[in-house]
Amino acid sequence: MTPSTATEMRYAGIDLHPLSDHVGAEIRGVDIAGGIDETLFTSLRRALADFGVVFFREQKLTPEQHLAFARRWGRINVNRFFQPVDGYPQIAEVRKTPDQAKNVGADWHTDHSYDKVPAMGSILYARETPTSGGDTLFASMYTAYESLPAALQRRIAGLRAVHSSRHVFGPAAVRGDEFAGRIGNATLAVQDATHPLVIRHPDSGRSALYVNPDFTVAVEGLPAQQSNALLQELYASAARPEHTCRFEWKRHSIAIWDNRATWHRALNDYPGELRLMHRITLEGVPLEAAAQRS
Numbered sequence: 001m002t003p004s005t006a007t008e009m010r011y012a013g014i015d016l017h018p019l020s021d022h023v024g025a026e027i028r029g030v031d032i033a034g035g036i037d038e039t040l041f042t043s044l045r046r047a048l049a050d051f052g053v054v055f056f057r058e059q060k061l062t063p064e065q066h067l068a069f070a071r072r073w074g075r076i077n078v079n080r081f082f083q084p085v086d087g088y089p090q091i092a093e094v095r096k097t098p099d100q101a102k103n104v105g106a107d108w109h110t111d112h113s114y115d116k117v118p119a120m121g122s123i124l125y126a127r128e129t130p131t132s133g134g135d136t137l138f139a140s141m142y143t144a145y146e147s148l149p150a151a152l153q154r155r156i157a158g159l160r161a162v163h164s165s166r167h168v169f170g171p172a173a174v175r176g177d178e179f180a181g182r183i184g185n186a187t188l189a190v191q192d193a194t195h196p197l198v199i200r201h202p203d204s205g206r207s208a209l210y211v212n213p214d215f216t217v218a219v220e221g222l223p224a225q226q227s228n229a230l231l232q233e234l235y236a237s238a239a240r241p242e243h244t245c246r247f248e249w250k251r252h253s254i255a256i257w258d259n260r261a262t263w264h265r266a267l268n269d270y271p272g273e274l275r276l277m278h279r280i281t282l283e284g285v286p287l288e289a290a291a292q293r294s
């Protein structure tokens, strides 16, 4: 079988265009609102597993169709902090208006890592995009782990890290600033969770780095200085450009990403313009440590 035949069989019914060597693929020829049969959906699942994030363009979706697409992937997890879309408590609004300076999700992160059972994935739909800018970057956490020197892989094996929502969504973080009306329920930001630094991905079984600059606050059991130094070393390596892809949104683009296999960050380079996205988050499962290498 030629490699292209194998690829065609693995992704039957979809036209797949990788955005980089390790993460991200655009899928063409799929009409989400028109319905996705089981064969097509199997191919989409495989593409998400292989690329960590997949993108579709020109999908004109109502909120109900966005929700129906999300339900194909799993149960919906309702975000506590984002302003919901009017009439749709399960859809979070990611909005930046022309008068606002800060955007949401500007630093590298993985959604909901502060939860004891972190979200499996997120589905982001572009309702309004700026004339230019507002791209989202994604990084592969498989590559982030696999590219670490063996000695560093051994050093982090078996370690756990603490993740928190307090410093991002809590009263001290969002008090009186321009996130009012976009981020709320600050008093609910009391989640702390610990997860392995290196997880065994629940679906693929691959090892993935599971710490992120936004929500990870410490490596358990290490003095603060050592913990910070280790996290910074891991972050610098994970964010190397060769581990990333960049997606340029157009109105009606939609992405689904796996939060256990990727990081993402939204660029804030469109002053004075509106960017309005609708996000649905999907329930995940508890995360287990990857098997330790000898």
Ligand code: SIN
Residues within 6 Å of the ligand: 094, 104, 105, 111, 122, 124, 135, 136, 264, 265, 266, 267, 277, 279
């Ligand atoms: C997010 O961080 O979930 C939103 C990303 C984006 O707005 O591009």
